[in-house]
């Protein structure tokens with residue numbers, strides 16, 4: 544008999560929160576040791592995940608004061624044993640309140656430690672971290688060092704925001720004027736620019752998921768070569784890629800602590816060089832789960848139940864992503880807006896593709 548657990552997933556209107564929900568559902572259909580009851584939270588009644596969970600709840604926005612108290616309250620009321628954070632914007636807020644949430648509600652926040660989140664949330668700090676530990680990386684510079692940087696690496700040069708996501712404000716530039724333009728545009732967006740050496744070519748980008756468990760042990764790692772669309776993995780080729788995985792495992796272990804780590808890299812002269820670390824579940828985690836590495840389930844079983852886990856491998860697969868639709872009766876949507884509660888059984892996803 545599977546152990547029944549109620550877990551809370553936040554930010555279920557975005558690709559990360561939705562992805563975590565897909566993983567938990569997949570664990571249920573595979574009849575693993577834990578059967579998950581999913582409580583989904585979002586601030587917006589239009590969040591698709593609210594309608595696909597066992598129960599949906601409207602909560603304050605993560606930037607509102609008292610957000611983590613609200614999460615702890617919901618967790619306590621519903622006997623939640625773990626909280627999965629579904630958005631970048633919430634990582635620092637919820638991650639730094641994890642001890643408090645555990646004390647108040649008994650729920651374990653499945654998150655990295657605050658220092659890891661600080662490093663991963665700032666691409667310049669990520670670079671400095673990798674340099675300090677001599678990990679294979681894309682060389683980078685802040686704007687004042689641009690002259691020297693261009694002389695050393697030549698054009699093209701990447702200009703991107705330290706705090707960006709989804710490829711927003713990502714530029715590949717080929718002249719001094721273009722560098723100026725990119726730096727200005729990033730600053731106007733309210734972000735801080737940095738320069739990075741351009742890692743070519745297409746067909747050469749990898750995203751790797753690593754789970755680090757209690758006692759700083761790698762429990763799983765899985766890589767895929769991918770193309771992107773709108774900043775997200777679009778076509779994925781899941782394969783062994785031992786070099787890429789090894790490099791990502793080194794990065795994850797260096798970061799320390801337990802949790803989900805996503806390392807993005809490109810191959811240069813046969814060696815993987817990392818350019819981003821996401822200290823969280825990746826938007827592609829359901830693809831990994833589909834290939835046999837279910838990261839939310841692995842981390843729940845290790846961090847909450849204390850199970851010792853080491854995955855044996857995974858399936859070689861090609862994954863082609865597409866858009867899908869959730870339909871909600873208008874009355875259910877209006878009810879959700881009024882009461883803040885959603886009954887998941889009233890929505891549907893047709894099997895039409």
Ligand SMILES: Nc1ncnc2c1ncn2[C@@H]1O[C@H](COP(=O)(O)OP(=O)(O)O)[C@@H](O)[C@H]1O
Pocket residue numbers: 666681701703707708709710711713739740741742743748771774807809818819
């Ligand atoms: N140094 C680089 N060289 C070549 N392409 C890059 C480089 N850095 C980023 N990219 C491309 O831009 C995408 C987005 O950049 P990334 O650093 O991952 O930021 P984010 O995903 O947070 O927007 C990457 O997936 C990759 O395709």
Ligand SMILES: [Mg+2]
Pocket residue numbers: 709710807819
């Ligand atoms: Mg990225």
